[in-house]
Amino acid sequence: MSTNQNAVSMPNYIKFAFGGVSGMAATCFVQPLDLIKNRMQLSKTKEHKTSFHMAKAILKSEGVIGIYSGLSAGLLRQATYTTTRLGVYTWLFGVYSKESGSNPGFFVKAGLGMFAGCCGAFVGNPAELALVRMTADGRLPAAERRNYRSVFHALIKIITEEGVLTLWRGAIPTMGRAMVVNGAQLASYSQAKEILLGTGYFKENITLHFTGSMISGLISTAASMPVDIVKTRIQNMKTIDGKPEFKGALDVLAKVVKNEGFFALWKGFFPYYARLGPHTVLTFIFLEQLNATYLKMAKTES
Numbered sequence: 001m002s003t004n005q006n007a008v009s010m011p012n013y014i015k016f017a018f019g020g021v022s023g024m025a026a027t028c029f030v031q032p033l034d035l036i037k038n039r040m041q042l043s044k045t046k047e048h049k050t051s052f053h054m055a056k057a058i059l060k061s062e063g064v065i066g067i068y069s070g071l072s073a074g075l076l077r078q079a080t081y082t083t084t085r086l087g088v089y090t091w092l093f094g095v096y097s098k099e100s101g102s103n104p105g106f107f108v109k110a111g112l113g114m115f116a117g118c119c120g121a122f123v124g125n126p127a128e129l130a131l132v133r134m135t136a137d138g139r140l141p142a143a144e145r146r147n148y149r150s151v152f153h154a155l156i157k158i159i160t161e162e163g164v165l166t167l168w169r170g171a172i173p174t175m176g177r178a179m180v181v182n183g184a185q186l187a188s189y190s191q192a193k194e195i196l197l198g199t200g201y202f203k204e205n206i207t208l209h210f211t212g213s214m215i216s217g218l219i220s221t222a223a224s225m226p227v228d229i230v231k232t233r234i235q236n237m238k239t240i241d242g243k244p245e246f247k248g249a250l251d252v253l254a255k256v257v258k259n260e261g262f263f264a265l266w267k268g269f270f271p272y273y274a275r276l277g278p279h280t281v282l283t284f285i286f287l288e289q290l291n292a293t294y295l296k297m298a299k300t301e302s
Contacts, residue, residue: 010294012090018290019283020083026282027074032067033275034074038135040268041232051271062138070134073127073151081124082283085182089116106190110183117182121175126167128174130154132235170235173249177227184223185280189216210281217277225272226265229256 027034036054043054058067092112096104104112121128130151137145148154158166192215196202202211230252237245246252256264 010291010298012087014294015090015291016083016087018287018294019086020079022283022286022290023078023082023279024075025286026279027078028071029282030275030279031071031074033271034131035067035069035135037268037271037275038132038232039139040271041229042136042139042236043267051268058138066138069138070131070151073131073134073154076151077124077127077131080127081120081178083120084123085116085120085178088119089113092116106187110187113182113185114179117178118175121178122168122171125171125174126155126158127151128231129158129167129169129235132232136236170231173227173231173234177224177231180224180227181220181276184220185216188219189213192216206285209284213280213284214277217273217280221269221273221276222266225269226253228272229265229267 032055035058036051039054039058040051055067062069089112092115093104093109096108096112130148133146134148134151134154137147146154146157148157155167189212192212193208196208196211197204202208230249233252233256234246234249239245246255253265260267
């Protein structure tokens with residue numbers, strides 16, 4: 001994605017910041033898909049048969065603004081998760097390269113990506129929790145809604161009413177999901193690019209990156225959705241008569257399969273996939289533009 005010259009010319013903190021900003025910019029485009037995905041995963045009935053049906057219902061009852069519910073939480077999630085993931089991965093990549101005298105191989109990169117994703121997910125879990133709750137609010141009866149005005153209002157209310165540790169509710173499945181997504185993305189994206197280039201119809205350009213990332217998104221979605229639905233249900237659960245709705249991740253899986261069927265573990269598949277693929281593409285497009293602008297300005301000033 002970047003050359004050695006770019007790496008020398010641009011300080012690490014700038015690259016980390018650009019990574020977070022790029023993720024936030026991409027989120028502005030795909031937030032409605034995240035909302036639909038979360039609503040589909042939380043739905044325990046067959047009221048909404050498809051993602052399109054869900055989108056129509058949201059627009060009808062909550063309007064255009066409603067389709068962007070939880071945007072502030074989505075932006076904070078990118079500012080924490082993406083920045084941390086990029087920072088940890090870049091740091092570990094540099095340490096490994098320095099000690100070994102060469103760049104890490106494919107499986108080492110995958111391992112570094114999984115670890116970086118795990119760290120990023122832990123840091124971003126409070127924003128993830130707020131995002132799930134804010135996107136879920138519109139499906140609840142008026143008396144049961146949490147009515148968070150923004151992500152910061154949500155975080156403050158969660159801390160004061162439920163305790164600071166609640167901010168990391170669902171952290172284990174969130175970190176597990178991040179490891180699965182990062183590992184699957186890195187492996188499948190590299191493999192997809194290799195196969196596509198081998199056909200002779202593709203060159204190293206945006207078309208290749210777009211196609212490879214969409215294939216990668218499909219594989220990553222299929223692999224990570226059961227973990228994602230566990231994360232979503234745990235983060236949105238309520239305590240009834242002093243007892244939590246679920247005992248843990250395995251309890252969520254068992255109840256979903258028993259009450260809703262095995263394939264309910266992939267409920268919201270298409271909005272999740274539609275979000276994951278374009279978000280990756282848009283993030284890289286924004287990142288490359290920011291890098292090019294910075295390097296152009298730095299060259300002009302020098």
